[in-house]
Amino acid sequence: MTKSIFISTFFHIFMIILTALSLPFMRRAPLDLPPIVSVELIQIGDKTNLPFAPKAKKILEKIKKEQERIVSEQAPPKLVKKEKPDAVPLPKEKIKKKEKIKKNKQNPEKIETEIRQVSEFEKKEIFDPNQIAALIDKSKEESAEEIKKNNKLTQSQDKSIVSSGLTLSEEDALKAQIFGCWSVPLGLPYNQDLLVRIKLELNPDGSIVNTEILDHARMNKPGQSFYKVLAESALRAVKLCQPLRVPATGFERWKDLQLNFDANEMLKG
Amino acid sequence: MKKKIVIIISFFIFFSFNSHALIEVDITRGNLNPLPVAVSPLFIDSTSENKISKELGNLNIGLEISTIIENNLKKTGLFNPLNQDAFIQKPDIAHLKPRFEDWQLIKAQALITGKVEMLENNLRVEFRLWDILAGREMLALAFTTVPNNYRRVGHIITDKVYQRLTGEQGYFDTRIIYVAEEGPKTQRIKKLAIMDQDGANTKYLTLGNELVLTPRFNPTNQMVTYLSYFRNLPRVYLLDIETGVQEVVGTFPGMTFAPRFSPDGKKIIMSFAKDGNSDIYTMNLESREVEQITDHPSIDTSPSYSPNGKLITFNSDRSGYQQIYVMRSDGSNVKRISFGTGIYGTPVWSPRGDLIAFTKLHKGKFYIGVMRIDGKGERLLTENYYQEAPSWSPNGRVLIFYRETKSGDQGEGFSATLWSIDLTGYNERKVETLTDASDPSWSSLLTK
Numbered sequence: 001m002t003k004s005i006f007i008s009t010f011f012h013i014f015m016i017i018l019t020a021l022s023l024p025f026m027r028r029a030p031l032d033l034p035p036i037v038s039v040e041l042i043q044i045g046d047k048t049n050l051p052f053a054p055k056a057k058k059i060l061e062k063i064k065k066e067q068e069r070i071v072s073e074q075a076p077p078k079l080v081k082k083e084k085p086d087a088v089p090l091p092k093e094k095i096k097k098k099e100k101i102k103k104n105k106q107n108p109e110k111i112e113t114e115i116r117q118v119s120e121f122e123k124k125e126i127f128d129p130n131q132i133a134a135l136i137d138k139s140k141e142e143s144a145e146e147i148k149k150n151n152k153l154t155q156s157q158d159k160s161i162v163s164s165g166l167t168l169s170e171e172d173a174l175k176a177q178i179f180g181c182w183s184v185p186l187g188l189p190y191n192q193d194l195l196v197r198i199k200l201e202l203n204p205d206g207s208i209v210n211t212e213i214l215d216h217a218r219m220n221k222p223g224q225s226f227y228k229v230l231a232e233s234a235l236r237a238v239k240l241c242q243p244l245r246v247p248a249t250g251f252e253r254w255k256d257l258q259l260n261f262d263a264n265e266m267l268k269g
Numbered sequence: 270m271k272k273k274i275v276i277i278i279s280f281f282i283f284f285s286f287n288s289h290a291l292i293e294v295d296i297t298r299g300n301l302n303p304l305p306v307a308v309s310p311l312f313i314d315s316t317s318e319n320k321i322s323k324e325l326g327n328l329n330i331g332l333e334i335s336t337i338i339e340n341n342l343k344k345t346g347l348f349n350p351l352n353q354d355a356f357i358q359k360p361d362i363a364h365l366k367p368r369f370e371d372w373q374l375i376k377a378q379a380l381i382t383g384k385v386e387m388l389e390n391n392l393r394v395e396f397r398l399w400d401i402l403a404g405r406e407m408l409a410l411a412f413t414t415v416p417n418n419y420r421r422v423g424h425i426i427t428d429k430v431y432q433r434l435t436g437e438q439g440y441f442d443t444r445i446i447y448v449a450e451e452g453p454k455t456q457r458i459k460k461l462a463i464m465d466q467d468g469a470n471t472k473y474l475t476l477g478n479e480l481v482l483t484p485r486f487n488p489t490n491q492m493v494t495y496l497s498y499f500r501n502l503p504r505v506y507l508l509d510i511e512t513g514v515q516e517v518v519g520t521f522p523g524m525t526f527a528p529r530f531s532p533d534g535k536k537i538i539m540s541f542a543k544d545g546n547s548d549i550y551t552m553n554l555e556s557r558e559v560e561q562i563t564d565h566p567s568i569d570t571s572p573s574y575s576p577n578g579k580l581i582t583f584n585s586d587r588s589g590y591q592q593i594y595v596m597r598s599d600g601s602n603v604k605r606i607s608f609g610t611g612i613y614g615t616p617v618w619s620p621r622g623d624l625i626a627f628t629k630l631h632k633g634k635f636y637i638g639v640m641r642i643d644g645k646g647e648r649l650l651t652e653n654y655y656q657e658a659p660s661w662s663p664n665g666r667v668l669i670f671y672r673e674t675k676s677g678d679q680g681e682g683f684s685a686t687l688w689s690i691d692l693t694g695y696n697e698r699k700v701e702t703l704t705d706a707s708d709p710s711w712s713s714l715l716t717k
Contacts, residue, residue, distance in 0.1 A: 171294055182299030183378075186347055186693070187437025187666070199291070229436035232400065232407075236378060237299070239402040258293045265297045 166247065166254065173245045178259065182237035184266050188226050194263040196231045198238060204251045206243030211235060214258070234261040301693075303349035304434065305376050306342060307401075310335045310353065311383035311394065312360040320387040324416045331360065331385050334394065337423030338381060338430070340467060341441045344689075345431065346696030351377055364397065369404045377401050381430060392416045396426050398433055408433045420469055425716060440662035441466060444712045445669060446484045446493055446510075447687060449473065450705040454680025461495060463510060466711075468701040474508060483527045483658075484508075486712045488620075489534040493710075494518070496528060505539065507554070518552065519559075526570050527615075532578045538562070540570040540583070549583055549600075562600040573625075574598070575618045575642070582606075582616040582625050582642075593627055595642065606644030611636075615658055618642075620713075621665035624692075628657050628670075637670050639692065650694040663713045667691045669700060671707040 166174070188194055201210040213219065213235070219228045238244075238259065246254055311331035313321070321330050335353075342348035356363075357371040364382040372380050383396035395411035410429060412422050421442060428439030449462035461474040461481050475481055475497075484495040491510045496503055503525040505518040518528075521541045528539035531551070538551045547568040552559050563569045567587035574581055582595045593607040593616045607613045611631030618625055622642075629636040629649065635656045638649040656672040669689045676683030685707045687700035700709075 166292055166294070174294055175296060175298075178294075178296050179298045180300060182296060183302055183304050184299035185435045186301065187431075187435030187664075189436075226436035229434065232403070233299075234296075236400070236402045237296075240378070254292055256291055258291050260293055260295045261299075262295060262297045263299070266299060 170247045177241050177245045178237055181241040182261065183233060184263050185226075185229050185233050186267070188230060188263060188267055192226065194226075194230055194267065196227070196234045196261045198231075198234055198259045198261065200238065200244075200257045200259065202244065202246060202255050202257060204255075206246040208238065208242050208244070211238060230261070230263060234259070237261070303347055305349045305351055305378050306430075307351045307356060307372055307375065307377035307380045308335045308339045308342070308353075309356060309358075309360045309363050309380065309382045311385050311396070312364055313385040317385065317387040321385070321392070321416060325419070330392075330416075330419055331383070334383070334385070334419060334423040334426070335381075337420060337467070338427050341424065341427040342430070344467075344696075344698060346691060346693070347435060351375055367399055367401075369399075369401050372399075372401045379407075379430075379434060381426070383426070387416075388413070390415070392419060392422070394419075394422045394426075396429075398430050420465065421715070424465070424467075428714070437666065438664040438714070440664050440667060440711075440714070442715045443663060444510075444715070445687075445700070445709050446474075446486060446712070447671075447702065447706045447709040448481055448484065449702070450685055450707060451477075454676055454683045461493075461508070462702075462704075462706070464702065471703050474510070474513070483708055485527070485529045485710045487530045487534045488532055488713050491712070491715075492530075492534070494528045494530060494537050496525060503541075505537065505552075518554070519557065527572075529573055531574050532576050538572045538574060538581065540572060549581070562598075563596070563603070564600075569594075571615050573617045576620055576622045580618075580642075582618055584614050584616060593625065593640075593644070595625075606642070607640065607647070608644065609647055617659055617661060619661050619665040620663055624665070626659040626661060626668055628659065637668060637690065639668075648694065650690050650692070651688075651697055656688070658708050660710045662711050669709045669711055671709060673707070 197214040199212045199214055200208055201212075203209055213231050215227075218224055219231055221227075310329075311334050313331045318330075322328065339350040342350050355375045357374070358368055360382065361384075362368075363380070364384050367380055367382065378401055380399040380401055381396060382399065383394060386393045391413050392415065393411060393413045395409070397406055398408040399405070400407050408429060410426075412425060414422060424441040424443075427441040431437070431439035431441070443466045444463055445466055446461065446463045449460045451458045451460075458477040459481050460477040461484055462471055463474060464471040474493075480498040482496040482498075484493050486493055493508045493510060495506050495508065497506055498504070499520075502520055504520050505525065505528045507516045507518055508514070518537065521539075525539060525541040526547075528537045530537055535555065536551045536553055538549065540547050540549050542548075546566060547570055548564060549562040549569050549572045550559055551562060562572070562581065563583070563585075565585070565587055567585050568591075569583055569585040569587075572581050572583040579598055580595055581598050582593060584591050585594050586592075587594075588605060591612045591614055592605055593613045594603055594605050596603040606625075607627070609629070609631075611629050613627050613629050615628045616625050617627070619639075624639045625642055626637065626639050629638055634652050635654070636649040637651050637656055637659050638647060640647040650668070653672050654675055656670055659668040659670040661668060667689050668691075669687060671685055671687050673685045674683060685705040687702055687706045687709050688697060689700055690697045700706075
């Protein structure tokens with residue numbers, strides 16, 4: 001009898017501890033480590049917009065030119081039959097694909113290197129000029145090293161944060177990308193619930209393996225035909241944006257991603 | 270022992286559920302860019318083509334229908350039809366199964382393909398709507414009709430596509446009735462005219478020997494009510510568009526204004542002046558009984574029913590200036606809803622029921638605007654020297670109205686034209702008519 005009571009109380013306590021540990025607010029508390037997150041935000045904002053815009057423009061123009069060529073070459077096939085057989089477009093398509101891949105890799109990678117380079121540049125500036133500079137700016141050197149340390153800290157802490165979320169900058173990058181792809185259907189009734197939740201399964205490069213509309217049953221309900229239109233527009237947006245701007249690391253945490261498309265704000269505001 | 274194992278296993282399951290939370294990202298903004306759509310010319314085989322050219326003359330009907338669809342979509346401002354020169358795939362193959370990569374290449378997100386056939390003496394038109402990015406068919410329908418009706422087929426296809434892609438009913442298979450005007454300003458000849466929503470197929474319904482005003486469609490069928498002056502007395506007429514039969518509903522005293530149908534089409538509502546005082550009246554079209562709705566010493570005019578028929582909006586100067594009011598359909602519970610500066614007039618209830626369109630005069634400028642039915646959220650959509658009489662498209666997204674230009678002392682430089690604007694206020698377009706035009710009224714959908 002006493003044994004069973006003992007076992008029972010033991011397991012009860014165990015249960016209480018477990019629930020306490022697994023409750024969401026208990027788990028989220030340590031995530032709020034604001035300084036590190038905000039530092040990242042500023043750096044990415046500075047670096048991505050300015051130096052890469054001209055390059056991106058050039059690449060976009062190149063792609064546009066390529067497409068124009070393809071279109072104009074394919075439109076009158078009869079006239080130029082001998083010179084341009086049907087197979088011609090294929091290699092060009094490949095070239096285009098390659099370019100696309102390059103483009104997509106550029107942003108996340110360069111951001112990363114840029115962040116690291118900041119401290120390296122500072123170091124060079126400190127060490128390369130005459131030693132006087134170094135003597136005067138010893139404090140700088142220290143601070144640079146501190147930054148480095150901090151960077152290391154962020155990376156190690158990232159792993160703990162990571163288990164349940166993207167950092168603000170990562171989330172912003174993804175949001176900004178999808179904002180550009182999503183054409184909101186304007187005919188939706190704005191007095192209805194216009195939230196579509198889509199679950200994505202991703203590849204490490206941000207391309208999409210699988211999409212799933214979470215409230216699928218609602219699509220075929222009578223009087224909810226607008227919901228189908230909304231869900232389809234969201235799916236189109238995701239496919240158009242492919243590959244998504246995902247973080248370069250931590251594939252495990254974001255390989256399954258849920259996007260909540262909410263048209264309420266757009267249509268009411 | 271077994272129990273313990275079960276308990277331990279259940280703990281593991283408990284843990285595994287909680288260990289990995291799904292990352293959620295909220296997308297609350299999108300763009301309002303028009304959706305790029307490719308409208309492939311409808312395919313037609315040579316035997317059918319020969320037959321059709323005998324009926325309709327030398328006409329590439331496949332291309333013609335696709336152009337109608339393209340123009341309709343473009344006018345909405347919500348779609349961007351792509352240039353047909355850029356299309357890689359031929360219409361016949363695209364209709365069977367499009368090569369989605371080819372269409373993605375020209376940045377199309379939706380594709381419309383179709384086929385036209387001549388079966389005996391009937392035209393059979395089928396079309397498919399494809400989602401290019403998802404790589405699948407969204408809609409496929411076929412219509413059979415007489416060859417002369419090919420323009421309507423184009424409009425019906427646009428309606429279906431519009432509804433599938435925006436979630437809102439279309440407004441393309443509709444007609445517009447208006448007052449066609451000719452001659453100098455002092456001696457205007459005014460005729461009733463009707464045309465398709467895109468300006469094609471104009472027909473005149475009256476000869477022009479009488480002054481006609483304010484034609485209005487019946488919301489349930491193809492009947493029109495309008496006002497005409499016969500020996501200087503205003504008469505309210507009913508006109509059946511299909512048969513051309515006209516009927517005098519009644520002759521009313523003094524100034525009579527703007528008869529309009531009730532949503533069920535059984536009554537007309539209007540204002541006229543009895544003993545010098547303008548009030549709102551309804552008339553039952555079966556029994557011809559006239560019922561007085563408002564009884565106030567002020568001038569009450571321009572009544573319009575809500576789509577459910579329970580409320581009426583009208584304008585009145587009972588507060589000193591002309592403002593918009595809403596009341597129950599029996600005339601009780603009158604509430605003023607417009608409180609802005611300026612003069613408000615011609616309120617029209619949206620077919621969706623959520624908005625009231627109006628004309629506003631403020632500091633010498635005319636505005637067309639909308640407000641919610643409680644008077645909040647007033648938005649002015651367009652401003653001009655003179656514009657008036659908004660009429661809703663059947664889906665409540667677009668308004669059609671007319672504008673007049675400033676004229677000299679002799680009436681020179683005067684013109685009246687029809688314009689449309691959608692609720693965003695950005696998509697303003699001139700509606701082409703053969704002559705000058707005023708007082709437009711938009712029909713409901715011809716096919717439902």
